[in-house]
Amino acid sequence: MLAGCAAGLGGGVGGGGRTSGPEGAGAAAAPRVDASAADAAVPTAHGTLLVTDFGGSTVTFVDPARGPVGSVEVGTAPYGLALGADGRAWVATAQGVAVVDTATRTGLGRIPYRTRSGPVTTGEYRGGGMGIALAPDGRRLYVGVNVPGGPGVLEVIDTAARTVTATVPVGRRPFDVDVAADGSEVYATGHDSYDVTAVRADTLAARRLVVAPYGERGLGSWLKPHYAVVRPSDGRLLLPFEGERLAVLDHGTGRVSVEPMTADIHQHGAALAPDGTLLVVGAAEGEGAASLTVRSPDGTERTVPLTGPHENVAVTADGRTAYVTGGFTRDGYWNGITVVDLPSGTTRRLAAGERPLGIVVL
Numbered sequence: 001m002l003a004g005c006a007a008g009l010g011g012g013v014g015g016g017g018r019t020s021g022p023e024g025a026g027a028a029a030a031p032r033v034d035a036s037a038a039d040a041a042v043p044t045a046h047g048t049l050l051v052t053d054f055g056g057s058t059v060t061f062v063d064p065a066r067g068p069v070g071s072v073e074v075g076t077a078p079y080g081l082a083l084g085a086d087g088r089a090w091v092a093t094a095q096g097v098a099v100v101d102t103a104t105r106t107g108l109g110r111i112p113y114r115t116r117s118g119p120v121t122t123g124e125y126r127g128g129g130m131g132i133a134l135a136p137d138g139r140r141l142y143v144g145v146n147v148p149g150g151p152g153v154l155e156v157i158d159t160a161a162r163t164v165t166a167t168v169p170v171g172r173r174p175f176d177v178d179v180a181a182d183g184s185e186v187y188a189t190g191h192d193s194y195d196v197t198a199v200r201a202d203t204l205a206a207r208r209l210v211v212a213p214y215g216e217r218g219l220g221s222w223l224k225p226h227y228a229v230v231r232p233s234d235g236r237l238l239l240p241f242e243g244e245r246l247a248v249l250d251h252g253t254g255r256v257s258v259e260p261m262t263a264d265i266h267q268h269g270a271a272l273a274p275d276g277t278l279l280v281v282g283a284a285e286g287e288g289a290a291s292l293t294v295r296s297p298d299g300t301e302r303t304v305p306l307t308g309p310h311e312n313v314a315v316t317a318d319g320r321t322a323y324v325t326g327g328f329t330r331d332g333y334w335n336g337i338t339v340v341d342l343p344s345g346t347t348r349r350l351a352a353g354e355r356p357l358g359i360v361v362l
Contacts, residue, residue: 052078055355067351074098077122080132083360092129114164115145115153124329131177144174170197176227209254240267240280269312273319314359327357
């Protein structure tokens with residue numbers, strides 16, 4: 001899931017990896033591996049990080065102690081990624097969904113989108129895949145496809161056949177896609193349409209749920225939904241806004257309640273630790289005071305200061321370490337990750353790919 005403003009995070013142009021031609025061009029070509037002979041000969045270690053290089057055309061494997069250890073070509077401007085129980089990563093790029101065997105660091109090809117979203121480009125407003133998530137049983141993959149200038153589309157992929165089986169209209173710029181714990185519904189967060197589209201997994205019937213605690217203020221506003229998480233205790237969606245308000249969406253009724261937040265900063269990526277602690281990235285710009293909000297299930301918050309812009313966050317299975325990507329969907333990004341020791345709040349920087357945006361812990 002993932003994950004500018006991009007997530008609702010805002011504009012900016014990516015670095016290398018630009019291609020031209022129709023969407024899905026070269027879909028039959030298997031991505032190449034770019035790793036040292038020594039690294040390629042060693043299976044990927046438990047706890048290795050995988051990030052999408054939004055400024056290029058690869059995903060990068062990152063040792064959390066020593067930095068990048070290899071990369072795999074996937075397609076232009078990779079955004080979100082989802083990790084299956086079988087170790088395969090599914091990567092939403094501008095050209096299609098790439099499949100990567102994370103154990104061997106090899107590309108397994110790319111699935112072209114059914115939706116036409118214009119020329120293959122880079123940057124925050126590029127067309128193609130954004131948010132992405134797997135069904136709990138791994139049989140279906142859901143990817144939000146951005147169509148510049150219009151509503152987005154949720155594409156449904158059969159992971160065994162590796163083909164698109166259905167498409168569902170959703171909101172504009174689907175930054176994030178999440179799935180209910182039982183797999184019964186899929187949620188596409190529409191950054192530019194101030195909504196979450198709830199899609200039934202069985203019938204693909206869709207409902208628009210407005211999430212706009214500041215009101216719907218148009219395309220120019222920053223006060224939009226970006227990323228969401230599904231709260232395990234009750235299935236409600238949590239969507240942070242501006243370090244001021246946490247929108248709690250009841251997907252059944254469509255009602256939104258609002259809880260106060262304390263960071264007072266434009267917020268992007270979000271993740272849940274195993275104990276229910278909510279982690280939210282305060283994005284910032286330039287060398288401003290970015291942050292990571294650590295919010296306990298009871299609503300108590302503390303803020304860990306970060307340096308420079310950040311976009312998304314992942315947390316280890318033991319809930320002790322968070323990794324915050326510096327890719328950022330707007331200008332001012334940096335090519336690394338901030339590693340946060342959650343008990344102590346201490347941080348360190350780690351090199352990681354080219355404008356790293358989406359992230360998972362393998």
